[in-house]
Amino acid sequence: MNATNAQQRGTRSADAGIVGRGSREAARLMRKWFSSLTEAACEDKKAAFVFVMGNMNEVLRCFDMPIVFPEVTALQTAVRGTSEGYLKEAEDYGFSPDVCGYVKADIAMHLRGGEHPMGLIPKPSIVVTTNACNTYFKWAEIWERLYQAPVVTIDIPNQRAARLKSMPGDKDFQFELAYVVQQVNELIAACERVTGRKFDIDKFREHLRHANMMSRYWKMLLALNERTPAVFNALTDGLAYLGMANCFRATEEGAIYFKELYEEMEYRSKHGIGALTKKDGKDVPVEQRFRLGLMGVPCYPIFRGFSEFFSDWGGVFVMSSYLKFASGGTALGYEFNLDNPIESFAEGSLLTVRETQTGLLFNFPDIEDHLSPYHLDGIVYHGVKSCRTASAGLADRRYHSSELLGLPTLLLESDIVDPRAVSKAQMKNRTDAFFEGLISRQQRAAVS
Numbered sequence: 309m310n311a312t313n314a315q316q317r318g319t320r321s322a323d324a325g326i327v328g329r330g331s332r333e334a335a336r337l338m339r340k341w342f343s344s345l346t347e348a349a350c351e352d353k354k355a356a357f358v359f360v361m362g363n364m365n366e367v368l369r370c371f372d373m374p375i376v377f378p379e380v381t382a383l384q385t386a387v388r389g390t391s392e393g394y395l396k397e398a399e400d401y402g403f404s405p406d407v408c409g410y411v412k413a414d415i416a417m418h419l420r421g422g423e424h425p426m427g428l429i430p431k432p433s434i435v436v437t438t439n440a441c442n443t444y445f446k447w448a449e450i451w452e453r454l455y456q457a458p459v460v461t462i463d464i465p466n467q468r469a470a471r472l473k474s475m476p477g478d479k480d481f482q483f484e485l486a487y488v489v490q491q492v493n494e495l496i497a498a499c500e501r502v503t504g505r506k507f508d509i510d511k512f513r514e515h516l517r518h519a520n521m522m523s524r525y526w527k528m529l530l531a532l533n534e535r536t537p538a539v540f541n542a543l544t545d546g547l548a549y550l551g552m553a554n555c556f557r558a559t560e561e562g563a564i565y566f567k568e569l570y571e572e573m574e575y576r577s578k579h580g581i582g583a584l585t586k587k588d589g590k591d592v593p594v595e596q597r598f599r600l601g602l603m604g605v606p607c608y609p610i611f612r613g614f615s616e617f618f619s620d621w622g623g624v625f626v627m628s629s630y631l632k633f634a635s636g637g638t639a640l641g642y643e644f645n646l647d648n649p650i651e652s653f654a655e656g657s658l659l660t661v662r663e664t665q666t667g668l669l670f671n672f673p674d675i676e677d678h679l680s681p682y683h684l685d686g687i688v689y690h691g692v693k694s695c696r697t698a699s700a701g702l703a704d705r706r707y708h709s710s711e712l713l714g715l716p717t718l719l720l721e722s723d724i725v726d727p728r729a730v731s732k733a734q735m736k737n738r739t740d741a742f743f744e745g746l747i748s749r750q751q752r753a754a755v756s
C-alpha cells in the first residue's frame with residue numbers, strides 16, 4: 309500500500325467516527341433534555357423558566373432546578389409540524405393573531421397541561437426574564453397569573469446609541485455593573501426562597517467554569533466558518549448548536565459537547581469536508597457556490613424546505629445573527645473570572661445581553677460590515693410576523709447593505725411558528741430570482 313492510499317484509508321476510517329458526530333450527539337442530548345422535563349413534570353418538581361437572551365443558567369443550576377426554555381419548546385412545536393393547532397387554541401382562548409407565536413404556542417401547551425410533541429413540560433416555580441425583548445415581560449406575567457410563580461426581572465442597561473457604549477473601566481460602566489450585581493444577588497435570594505436551599509459559591513464557580521469552556525469553543529467554532537469550505541450551515545446545524553448552547557449551558561455535558569464539536573469541525577476543515585446534508589439516509593457534503601449571511605430567525609414551519617431554497621442553488625449560510633443573539637450568553641466568548649465570581653458573572657451578563665440588544669437594534673458587524681471576516685456573496689434578511697424584536701428595521705438594514713456595502717440582498721417575510729403566515733411558493737420565487745442575480749453577477753465578474 310503506498311503512502312497516499314494509507315493516508316486516504318486512514319482518513320476514511322477516522323471520518324466514520326468523527327464526521328457527523330456533533331449532529332448525532334446534539335439529537336441525543338436534546339431528547340435527553342426533553343426527557344428530563346417530562347420526568348420533572350411527572351414528579352411535580354420545581355422548574356425554572358428562563359429565556360435565551362440572558363438566561364442566568366449559572367445561578368439557576370446551583371439550585372438543581374430543571375430549566376425550561378419556552379422559546380425552545382415553542383419552536384419545536386413548529387419543527388414537528390404541530391404549531392398550528394396550538395396557535396388556534398391560544399387565539400380561541402383570546403390571544404390576538406398579532407401576539408408573538410412563541411407565546412401562543414406556549415400558552416396553549418400550558419392549557420393542555422404541559423402536553424408537548426416531545427413529552428411533558430413542568431410548571432414554573434420561578435421565572436427569570438431580562439429586558440432583551442419586551443414580550444418577555446408580558447409572557448412572564450402570564451405564568452405568574454397561571455401558577456403564581458415569582459418573576460425576577462434582570463434589567464440590563466442598554467447601549468445609548470450606535471457606537472456609544474460604556475466599557476469596563478469607565479465610570480458609567482461601574483454604575484451599570486453595580487446595578488446588575490445587585491440584581492444577581494436578588495436572583496440568588498429569590499432562588500433560595502423558592503427552593504429552601506443555600507447558595508453554594510463553589511458550585512457556582514464550577515458552573516462558570518463549564519460556561520467558560522463552552523464560550524471558548526463556541527467562539528473558535530464560529531471562526532472556522534471564515535474558511536472555505538464552511539464546515540457547518542448556520543441555519544440548519546446552527547439550530548442544533550443553539551439548542552446545546554442554551555439547554556446545556558453551564559453544564560459539563562455542554563462544555564464537552566462544544567469541545568468535541570470543535571474537534572470534529574477542525575478535522576473537517578483540515579480535510580476539506582464542508583457542511584453536510586442528508587441524501588438517501590447518508591451525510592454528504594453540500595455544494596458550496598455562494599457564502600451567505602442570515603439576518604433574523606429561520607422559518608420553522610417549513611424548516612427543511614426553507615433550507616433547501618438555498619442549498620439547492622449551492623448557497624450555504626456561513627453566519628447568522630441568530631447564532632449571536634440567541635446563543636444564551638456565548639456571543640462574545642466572554643470568560644468569567646472565578647476569583648471574583650458574582651461581579652464577573654454580572655459583568656459577563658451585562659456585556660453579552662447588551663451586545664445582543666445592540667445587534668438587534670443597530671448592526672451585526674460579522675455580517676453587515678465591509679470588514680466581515682466571512683467573505684459573503686450575499687445577505688438574506690428574514691422578517692417574521694411574530695417577532696418584532698428581531699424583525700423591526702430589517703428592510704432599512706437591507707437597504708443599507710445593498711447601497712453601502714454593495715452586497716446582493718434578499719428580503720423574505722414569513723413566521724417562526726405560524727404556517728398560516730408562510731407562502732412557500734412566493735418565497736421560493738423570490739429566492740430563485742436572488743440566485744439568478746448572483747449567478748449573473750458572477751458571470752459578469754468573470755468576463756470583466
Ligand code: SF4
Pocket residue numbers: 379408409410411441442443444694695696697698
Ligand atoms: S418577540 Fe421575538 S424575541 Fe421576543 S419572545 Fe417573541 S420570538 Fe422571542
